[in-house]
Amino acid sequence: VAYLIIFHILFVLFVWTYWKSIFTLPVQPGKKYHMSYADKERYENEERPEVQRQILAEIARKLPVYTRTGNGGVRFCDRCQLIKPDRCHHCSVCAICVLKMDHHCPWVNNCIGFSNYKFFLLFLAYSLLYCLYIAATVFKYFVKYWTGELTNGRSKFHVLFLLFVAVMFFVSLMFLFGYHCWLVSRNRSTLEAFSAPVFQNGPDKNGFNLGFVKNLQQVFGEEKKLWLLPIASSQGDGHFFPMRALCEAQNPLLANEEQWEDDRIDEDPH
Numbered sequence: 001v002a003y004l005i006i007f008h009i010l011f012v013l014f015v016w017t018y019w020k021s022i023f024t025l026p027v028q029p030g031k032k033y034h035m036s037y038a039d040k041e042r043y044e045n046e047e048r049p050e051v052q053r054q055i056l057a058e059i060a061r062k063l064p065v066y067t068r069t070g071n072g073g074v075r076f077c078d079r080c081q082l083i084k085p086d087r088c089h090h091c092s093v094c095a096i097c098v099l100k101m102d103h104h105c106p107w108v109n110n111c112i113g114f115s116n117y118k119f120f121l122l123f124l125a126y127s128l129l130y131c132l133y134i135a136a137t138v139f140k141y142f143v144k145y146w147t148g149e150l151t152n153g154r155s156k157f158h159v160l161f162l163l164f165v166a167v168m169f170f171v172s173l174m175f176l177f178g179y180h181c182w183l184v185s186r187n188r189s190t191l192e193a194f195s196a197p198v199f200q201n202g203p204d205k206n207g208f209n210l211g212f213v214k215n216l217q218q219v220f221g222e223e224k225k226l227w228l229l230p231i232a233s234s235q236g237d238g239h240f241f242p243m244r245a246l247c248e249a250q251n252p253l254l255a256n257e258e259q260w261e262d263d264r265i266d267e268d269p270h
Contacts, residue, residue, distance in 0.1 A: 014127055028080075100241070
């Protein structure tokens with residue numbers, strides 16, 4: 001009875017988190033990040049790249065955007081016609097810009113981002129426990145098979161197959177879950193782990209790292225009673241993320257206005 005109760009609890013949590021990972025749609029940037037009709041016409045009719053960059057800089061001045069492209073320009077999506085918020089990326093599979101995009105997961109057929117990253121982590125965790133529990137409860141029957149106590153041929157096949165599948169998925173999920181735990185501890189996404197976000201003072205892979213506890217709260221929220229349940233509790237709305245404390249000369253929040261002045265000087269040599 002105890003085995004069955006534990007099994008069904010893990011099974012319900014596994015299915016619940018998988019369901020939430022699939023059917024929680026990725027969040028797109030708000031309307032204020034989309035270009036107005038007038039700005040869009042002005043941008044598309046302009047052929048000079050430096051003037052286009054200036055137009056984007058003027059629009060972005062009103063937005064809490066502090067990351068840049070590799071060449072220092074404002075991050076802009078030509079397909080969605082919007083200024084990209086920090087940590088937002090365009091998903092070629094979903095054909096939309098996703099807030100705090102981590103990756104597009106083929107296993108859940110959905111884009112993993114701000115809206116469902118917590119659910120995805122819990123799905124990995126409960127899948128890991130589910131496979132471990134199955135392997136642990138089947139292992140004693142594998143020992144009986146090995147010692148020749150199991151005489152039924154079908155039972156042998158079922159025990160071997162179930163143990164093999166459970167162990168195989170457990171090992172795979174262990175590496176994947178461990179990698180995402182490392183990402184959460186440093187407040188990075190999979191994309192940011194491969195390519196560090198560029199701030200106005202240059203690339204910084206730890207730009208959003210607030211410390212272990214605050215990094216966890218960014219994903220799971222401040223109420224610890226909700227951490228293990230697939231209920232939305234992540235901090236913020238996905239458009240703005242606090243950055244780690246930098247010295248005043250390098251703080252992108254404080255250097256924002258100075259950077260716009262530098263951009264104006266570069267664009268107008270006279």
